[in-house]
Amino acid sequence: MSKEDKSSQDLEGAAAADPTTTSGAAAPSKKKKVMTRLAILEDRRLLEIVRTLQQNIFPVKYSDTFYENLFQQPHRMNHLAYFNDVLVGIVCVRLELASSAPGTPMTQTYSAGMTEPIRAYIMTLGTLKPYRRLGIASQLLDAAMNKLKTFVAENKLVLTEVALHVQVSNDEALSLYKKKQFIVGEVHVGYYKQLNPSDAHLLTKKI
Ligand SMILES: CC(C)(COP(=O)(O)OP(=O)(O)OC[C@H]1O[C@@H](n2cnc3c(N)ncnc32)[C@H](O)[C@@H]1OP(=O)(O)O)[C@@H](O)C(=O)NCCC(=O)NCCS
Secondary structure, eight states, X not given: OOOOOSSBOOHHHHHHTOTHHHHTOOOOSSOOOOOOEEEESOOGGGHHHHHHHHHHHOSBOOOHHHHHHHTTOTTOOOEEEEETTEEEEEEEEEEEETTSOTTOOOSSOOOTTOXXXXXXXXXXXXXXXXXXXXXXXXXXXXXXXXXXXHHHHHTTOOEEEXXXXXXXXXXXXXXXXXXXXXXXXXXXXXOSTTSSSOOEEEEEEEO
């Protein structure tokens, strides 16, 4: 989870405001893997619903620039997950220069054939609370990584790694990423200025 935080929110409170409860769609009653419909995030008209979804999942508040940038990415890695046509999950990824510290947005735009090595940085990956442990985040991550491979191959880019930060107390996320062969690395002290605990692990997966 990246740290574009302006204010923090209570995760429990966010779950109570779950938009799925007003839509009439029932949360899954059985803990079983489901076939979730995934869609590439590219329609700018979804900006506000995506903002609401993220506010209900993450304890970090993301800026207007964050949301605007989501719709200007040619890599098509960002995906939404729907369960019974209810929006329940999201993954957002950006490309960065591998020479910069993980979590540093690229100021230049990348172009086909660019020789400078890049990394993919997972900014957000999340599922609304009632829909967790159904394999939805795993499917979102797989979809983003597949698009990443295609984009890198088509544009002849040099990709070195996939990276992200996870709050040290976030056992669910650490468990998910370890299962996906990410290495839990160094602790970045005070990475999330408005969260408690504020420290984050840097997770990486070499490509
Ligand atoms: C972490 C998170 C994204 C997982 O989403 P999810 O849709 O429940 O994930 P999945 O169902 O694909 O779980 C995949 C694996 O992760 C691990 N995992 C997920 N939740 C877990 C939990 N509560 N306890 C232990 N392991 C867990 C398991 O290994 C699981 O595989 P299994 O169910 O076969 O055992 C979700 O809890 C979430 O949205 N948290 C808030 C946002 C966040 O912290 N995002 C991560 C940082 S970007």
